[in-house]
Amino acid sequence: MASNGEKQSAATKAPPAPSPLRTSKFCQPNMRILITGGAGFIGSHLVDRLMENEKNEVIVVDNYFTGSKDNLRKWISHPRFELIRHDVTEPLLVEVDQIYHLACPASPIFYKHNPVKFLCIRFFKFESGNGYIDGQIIEAQNALPMILLTSTSEVYGDPLIHPQPETYWGNVNPIGVRSCYDEGKRVAETLMFDYHRQHGIEIRVARIFNTYGPRMNIDDGRVVSNFIAQALRDEPLTVQAPGTQTRSFCYVSDMVDGLIRLMEGEHTGPINLGNPGEFVEPSTPQTGEFTMLELAETVKELINPDVKIVTVENTPDDPRQRKPDITKAKELLGWEPKIKLREGLPLMEEDFRLRLGVPKK
Numbered sequence: 001m002a003s004n005g006e007k008q009s010a011a012t013k014a015p016p017a018p019s020p021l022r023t024s025k026f027c028q029p030n031m032r033i034l035i036t037g038g039a040g041f042i043g044s045h046l047v048d049r050l051m052e053n054e055k056n057e058v059i060v061v062d063n064y065f066t067g068s069k070d071n072l073r074k075w076i077s078h079p080r081f082e083l084i085r086h087d088v089t090e091p092l093l094v095e096v097d098q099i100y101h102l103a104c105p106a107s108p109i110f111y112k113h114n115p116v117k118f119l120c121i122r123f124f125k126f127e128s129g130n131g132y133i134d135g136q137i138i139e140a141q142n143a144l145p146m147i148l149l150t151s152t153s154e155v156y157g158d159p160l161i162h163p164q165p166e167t168y169w170g171n172v173n174p175i176g177v178r179s180c181y182d183e184g185k186r187v188a189e190t191l192m193f194d195y196h197r198q199h200g201i202e203i204r205v206a207r208i209f210n211t212y213g214p215r216m217n218i219d220d221g222r223v224v225s226n227f228i229a230q231a232l233r234d235e236p237l238t239v240q241a242p243g244t245q246t247r248s249f250c251y252v253s254d255m256v257d258g259l260i261r262l263m264e265g266e267h268t269g270p271i272n273l274g275n276p277g278e279f280v281e282p283s284t285p286q287t288g289e290f291t292m293l294e295l296a297e298t299v300k301e302l303i304n305p306d307v308k309i310v311t312v313e314n315t316p317d318d319p320r321q322r323k324p325d326i327t328k329a330k331e332l333l334g335w336e337p338k339i340k341l342r343e344g345l346p347l348m349e350e351d352f353r354l355r356l357g358v359p360k361k
């Protein structure tokens with residue numbers, strides 16, 4: 001039995017020191033960040049970059065429709081990282097400071113698979129008072145999180161103005177087979193701005209132009225991944241007719257840099273992020289805008305000079321030209337891409353060789 005003296009000293013004893021875990025860097029995140037679609041191509045590179053900052057805690061929500069846990073392998077079981085299998089068309093309560101919303105099938109062959117559902121994925125419905133976003137995400141008791149939408153150059157449709165500035169309203173077919181994607185993203189942009197105006201929600205809208213790099217789904221169906229996989233498999237490169245349609249390709253590390261600058265900056269956007277190729281010195285003329293025939297020739301030259309190039313049928317409403325005007329990104333975010341196509345393709349080739357098991361000869 002304890003004596004009176006012992007009881008007294010127990011009563012006046014200082015409370016035990018808090019667990020050292022509470023003061024560890026892992027338990028004091030300055031920023032809790034949610035990335036929807038973080039197991040996908042761009043999302044997983046964004047995770048890598050955000051995890052470099054020890055003050056960030058990153059939560060990924062993904063249903064693995066086109067993404068894969070493999071893309072996040074190095075972070076699984078990291079104390080500052082969480083991965084949740086979840087379909088963002090169902091509500092989910094999570095308390096976070098920032099949301100990067102990427103979840104959305106992005107390749108035409110995937111988004112045409114279930115257009116009605118995929119149109120809905122692009123919608124947001126916030127209820128400001130209780131911090132609830134129906135069909136998407138979020139619970140925040142105090143302040144609602146800042147949310148960045150990854151919109152697309154597809155909002156310009158088959159553009160009649162070239163290159164495309166953010167002020168261009170676009171030329172979109174509202175009832176075509178691509179409409180679930182481009183009209184869906186247009187509505188998502190509308191909702192973002194209406195919630196911003198009506199409820200004061202802090203928003204950021206990025207209009208992403210064609211982005212490529214390691215970790216693209218090998219059978220994704222988009223042009224750069226198709227051509228590289230075909231070149232490595234010794235299959236003909238399938239240029240969809242007429243082959244004179246153009247795209248401007250941005251390497252994924254540049255894109256991730258742009259997205260983070262947009263989130264951290266003070267401008268809602270919409271802001272174009274893409275690679276118009278303007279940074280190239282006049283002495284080595286090269287544009288960031290390529291016809292699909294030129295892209296096929298470049299892949300052939302760099303990866304497999306023996307491969308054939310064939311022309312195949314195209315799908316309806318394929319935009320004939322696309323190149324971003326990035327004046328706004330340069331001025332407001334101090335951002336411009338650094339990696340040229342000829343530098344980025346070999347980095348992607350390396351990753352595809354590893355995954356396809358095709359060593360370099």
Ligand SMILES: NC(=O)c1ccc[n+]([C@@H]2O[C@H](COP(=O)([O-])OP(=O)(O)OC[C@H]3O[C@@H](n4cnc5c(N)ncnc54)[C@H](O)[C@@H]3O)[C@@H](O)[C@H]2O)c1
Nearest residue numbers: 037039040041042063064065066067087088103104208211
């Ligand atoms: N890559 C580009 O060229 C490009 C261009 C413009 C816009 N974007 C946009 O950027 C975002 C990412 O594109 P990406 O190229 O990384 O594509 P991706 O297909 O590799 O990534 C999309 C991710 O979202 C996940 N996802 C899809 N539906 C979901 C759902 N209902 N619930 C939870 N997760 C879901 C997928 O599993 C995948 O991991 C997309 O919103 C896309 O529209 C991409």
Ligand SMILES: O=c1ccn([C@@H]2O[C@H](COP(=O)(O)OP(=O)(O)O[C@H]3OC[C@@H](O)[C@H](O)[C@H]3O)[C@@H](O)[C@H]2O)c(=O)[nH]1
Nearest residue numbers: 106107108152154210222223226238239240245292318
């Ligand atoms: O094997 C192929 C695939 C595609 N193409 C052509 O390559 C061009 C680019 O097609 P992709 O499917 O890669 O990409 P798109 O430009 O049509 O749309 C893309 O850009 C905007 C993003 O929001 C979307 O994620 C993505 O679908 C098109 O003209 C298409 O006809 C080929 O020539 N061969």
